Amino acid sequence: MKIWRYSAKDAFMPLLSMAQLTAMVLMAMKWEHMPLAGRVGCLALLIFMMTYNIIVITHLFTHTPWFQEQTMNSVASMLNSINIGQSAEAYKLMHVRNHHRYNNDQPGPNGDTNDLSSTYREGVNGEHATLGRYAFGGAGSSLVDIGRALLSVNRLWRVGETEHELLGVAAKSPAKRASELRQIQLDRMAQFAGVAVFFVLSWKWMLFCYVPAFYIVLALVNIQNYYEHYGATPESRYADSVSYYGRLYNLLTFNDGYHQEHHLRPQAHWSTVPRVRSEHRDALNQVQRVVSPVPAIVGYLHRNRPKLHQHPLTPADLQNYKEKQSGLAATGNDR
Structure with missing residues (x-):
């Protein structure tokens, strides 16, 4: 039976994801008994792990799912959702079908960008938005949106009718659309379960470590995207992004x-x-x-x-x- 859809090299990534979840559980369990230095270290480690997961692990998973079996990919999506604090499937749809379709475009005749994550979206006179507004303002908006989705218990974490941007990038085919929206629901349920477990283990860890770390992580991910496109030429197929070859x-x-x-x-x-x-x-x-x-x-x-x-x-x-x-x-x- 074939396990890996693309390459056995992908085995590193689910292992890293499981290691991250284990580390997060241990942090929450030990938080009450840690000295200040240990808590600061945990905060730094959590920021690193979540940032790395979004930028590398989950990002690659959205483009090239690891497993041949869809059920295994569904479980991996739920695991990643716990680790990155948001639905991995929702991230996939917005990233692959919006960002990679419009490639950080500049505002059109209507004064807005098609790419919802474009660095030009809140810029002035054809310029990029300021780094502070894009990174930290965007992180605040994302935190609010993610919080609303996490607490959508009344609709059993289904995608709501007012989530127009997400519904707009879901597949048009009824069967595929239903599958994608179902995966988002499963991701959110897994995320909620993870947060509940963390809260039971240590509400202080959630309040003083997880929440501040998550905001910083969202800002760092925005900084990453900002400089992956800052100064590039949006209309050029070969120059719309910035590479680093180290x-x-x-x-x-x-x-x-x-x-x-x-x-x-x-x-x-x-x-x-x-x-x-x-x-x-x-x-x-x-x-x-x-x-x-x-x-x-x-x-x-x-x-x-x-x-x-x-x-x-x-x-x-x-x-x-x-x-x-x-x-x-x-x-x-x-x-």
Whole structure:
């Protein structure tokens, strides 16, 4: 019987997810007896685990589900939902069918973006929204929406009639649509059960560790997305995203840094994304695009990043930029 849909290499990710859930249970159990230093350490570890899960584990799962059997993928979705504090299926639908369809577009004639997570959505005069508003304001809005979904006990955690954005990206085929909405319901039920168990184990851990950590995690994920697109050219197929080619980072994150390549072929398995870069190397080299010297989550350290969405670089500017980045980019060269 075939277990893995794409590759046995994916076995690392469900193991990491189970390890995270185990760690969270242990944190809640031990919280009451921890010294202050231990509690601070738990907060930092929880932030890291949840951020990593959203950015890497669940993100990859939404594009390339791990298992051949749909039932196993359904269970994995529920596990991930507990770990990331939201429905993994809902995240999948919004990310795959909205973000990857519109690719961080700029406002259209109606003054709004089609990509609901676009960094331009609340910007002014064709600019990106400010980082603070996008990251921390967006995290606050997400926290409220997730809280409402979590507490939708009255409708047994079904997708509500007022959740227009989510209903808008669900499949049109009745059978597939019902399956997707059912998975969201299962995810939310699992998430609620997880939160209930954590609360019973230690309400203080929930209040003073989990909730603050979750808000910070949502902000960090927004920062990640912000710098995966900041300065890029939304209308260019080969320059609408920002990649980072550092070898160690990509080894530890299953090639998360290859973001431009990921947008070129979202359905590609993480192990083949460097091959996508090789296949499109000529086209990628012929356009002006942003290649970051640092991972997106610390993209604010990339001080002199070109803003290609404002105006094309001159040949002199482009050459100067390439010379500045060549040393760092070479460390991640996969030729």
